[in-house]
Amino acid sequence: MDFSTAYNPRRALGVAYRLVRRAPLTLILGGGLLFLTDPLGRLQGGVDLGSVSPRMLLALLWATSGSCVLQLLRLLFNSYLRIGYVGAVQRVLVTGEENAGDLFQGRGLLVSMVLARLGKWLGITATALPFTIAILGSVALGRSMGVPAIGILGAVVFGVMELVAVLFVGSGLLLVEEAVAIEGLDPGAAFQRSWSIARGRRLELLFYALVMALIRFLGGVVCCMTLCIGWVLVPLAVTWVETAWTESYLRFALPEPEEGIWVERDMEQASWSAGPPPEGD
Secondary structure, X not given: OOHHHHOOHHXXXXXXXXXXXXXXXXXXXXXXXXXXXXXXXXXXXXXXHHHOOHHHHHHHHHHHHHHHHHHHHXXXXXXXXXXXXXXXXXXXXXXXXXXXXXXXXXXXXXXXXXXXXXXXXXXXXXXXXXXXXXXXXXXXXXXXXXXXXXXXXXXXXXXXXXXXXXXXXXXXXXXXXXXXXXXXXXXXXXXXHHHHXXXXXXXXXXXXXXXXXXXXXXXXXXXXXXXXXXXXXXXXXXXXXXXXXXHHHHHHHOOOOOOOOHHHHHHHHHHHHOOOOOOOO
């Protein structure tokens, strides 16, 4: 399938809905676990170390190290599960069958997945860091000169440059995880594969990512507005989005079996069940 068709959000979400409906236990379980173990949470806030006693400082360092270990464990499990989730989606897509055991099949790709995800994070961070330093420097310069407008202008200019640079690099690395989990590539090859796919297609890819992020965001809004219902809907939204991402890459990167795939037969059967279109006068 060509890229524009595979990464059409409407098509991908429609197929993902069929896959989740076909294998709800496996895919919702996997999506829920991916949501719960996503290692994106960060400690926020600050502390005045000058007012902290040595005993409290040791306790703080111990708690921080414990949090780092927990985040590392979450990264490892989430990466392992992400590999298995791809296998589960692929089975449903091709055969129409589900097997929850697929979620826990690392296929020897765990190390590659972890290194690829860390490399992706470092690449985006390294891209943003110089601009962030420039923004802080502009603000400091404006204050030292007594002309805040200089700092504001510099912050706006460097902020826009940072956004463009991060979007450019981020879109190029957007499919690194899929390249590892689906094609079994090592981290270096996965970076090259993701970058080559994005070349000339960044706007399409960013639009696709924006739609998927919007669905996850709306799930979070629902979670805040209706706590009890939200905790059910958010994993469903994550499952829907993760399934769409996986299905799109599978359809684009891998050749379809000669005997065809289940989801195409299911969609064809549904169109026949709907009956022929009404004849015109």
